[in-house]
Amino acid sequence: MYKQIICPVDGSPTSDCGMTHAIELAKDQKAKLYFVHVVDNFIPIMDTTGDINYIDITDMLLENGKKILLQATEAAKLAGISAESELVVSNNGQIYKSILNHINKCHADLIVMGTHGLRGIERLVMGSDAETIVRTSAVPVLLVRSKPEDNKQTHKRHKI
Numbered sequence: 001m002y003k004q005i006i007c008p009v010d011g012s013p014t015s016d017c018g019m020t021h022a023i024e025l026a027k028d029q030k031a032k033l034y035f036v037h038v039v040d041n042f043i044p045i046m047d048t049t050g051d052i053n054y055i056d057i058t059d060m061l062l063e064n065g066k067k068i069l070l071q072a073t074e075a076a077k078l079a080g081i082s083a084e085s086e087l088v089v090s091n092n093g094q095i096y097k098s099i100l101n102h103i104n105k106c107h108a109d110l111i112v113m114g115t116h117g118l119r120g121i122e123r124l125v126m127g128s129d130a131e132t133i134v135r136t137s138a139v140p141v142l143l144v145r146s147k148p149e150d151n152k153q154t155h156k157r158h159k160i
Helices: 013-029 055-078 095-106 120-126 129-136 148-158
Strands: 004-008 032-040 083-090 110-115 141-145
Touching (some): 004 013, 013 032, 013 055, 055 083, 110 129
16 A cells, blocks of 8 residues: 655654554555654754854764664664665754655655654644644654653653
């Protein structure tokens, strides 16, 4: 039924749940699997001189993204699935647009991604790329909810 599956990954436990499901589905469907990691450059940071410094954090995010994609493709390989991956840089703070752009590029017929399943104020504060993708995608989207213990760990990392 599905021939081309896109799976956005960010290295979080929630994303790992989506990745694992995407690998299993690709294996079952004999589908091609594409992992995408989006580095969001829309993070202004002041350095000690008072200037905004994008370069230092961008390099770190790019290296981290490469590692996340390598782990995803290795997991697929261990499951006997061939997967391609791409690191994408977004400069507008809208990660979902970068993911949706890959639908046409990869000729995808399904997006599989992890979701926190946040509600209320948490969703408002953290936003939801998954929700936006579900509402605007031209292809079906399969959301894989993380386990409750994964959400607790993720929330701890995001507290300000």
